[in-house]
Amino acid sequence: MLIVLSGPSGVGKGTVRQAMLKSGYRDFHYSVSMTTRKMRPGEVDGVDYYFRTKEQFEEEIANGGMLEYAQYVDNYYGTPLHYVNEQLDAGQDVLLEIEVKGAMQVRAKCPDAVFIFLTPPDLNELRHRLVGRGTDDAVTIQKRVNKAVDELKMMQNYDYAVVNDEVPLAVDRIEHIIQSEHLRVQRVAEKYANMIKKATSGD
């Protein structure tokens, strides 16, 4: 099963993803993204990202090797298709933690995936925090709130909305969604068909 975790920038997708990997609750594979941005101190190729040149990345795109990709600040970021397919074929769950633009590309290609949208606990809190900080003027604050609103409206393209009020709670909710999605009739139909076949053949 393919699980797509996305949400507005700054909502804490990376933190939640790391907490999920540490929780050990469920066996799934995290799909490492590919990027053209420079490796930072402490980062490891193949762990934090697959670090590639712009030419290599564009060659992957041209070869149809990217499940999704986008450009941010002159750098490419994306998900190589190869690893995802390999894990899915082996019956493993695969987790993508990606931006909303990329998530919509995955949605078009893999409608059976589970799309989870991480949301901030409260937009009004964001406004109050910005006002209280006193560093932004009213126009800037309104712009930032409007941006958060626009991003929040994108949840309509997702299956689930999970509020990131506290990371362990958000992780629990996501784990339960994954567990429940595995019990969806369309996903288990084959298993039960085999059980019926075995029982009626009198084996």
Place this chain on the structure above:
Amino acid sequence: MLIVLSGPSGVGKGTVRQAMLKSGYRDFHYSVSMTTRKMRPGEVDGVDYYFRTKEQFEEEIANGGMLEYAQYVDNYYGTPLHYVNEQLDAGQDVLLEIEVKGAMQVRAKCPDAVFIFLTPPDLNELRHRLVGRGTDDAVTIQKRVNKAVDELKMMQNYDYAVVNDEVPLAVDRIEHIIQSEHLRVQRVAEKYANMIKKATSGD
């Protein structure tokens, strides 16, 4: 949210429902069924069932007061619509534990409800148990297995299939399904729309 728990006869729906009510995990209301069968010693009207006469039950049917109903062995069993609507309007989750025929009636009337099908752990085990018991001949055993197979095939009309291998595990799975269904975007859309309204009005 309306939750419909159903499954083949003998799968343990009643036991799982009782364990759910005792678990106290989540606040939901169990909709007591109505029946025309006689009250048994220890049973309480309005707790185990609403006990009614055949005439009263048929009047309810005629008045459109039943969400679902069916006849078994000369007795009516069904779910009064009134209580379910009252609880749903109050924003409560309502649990129905009903037979597959009734569940299909609810599906037609309430497509937004969550339909959970409880399954036996293994059909082949059923066969082996019947053979090992040595009280049924081969034809009878085949008939019983075929009946279980037919009932199992009805799961395709449900959203989730939950195996009742151990009652506490089945209860956990159902609780997680309910929790996850509450996070479905179409169910929370209104809540987030209100949050956006508040944030953009600058309240």
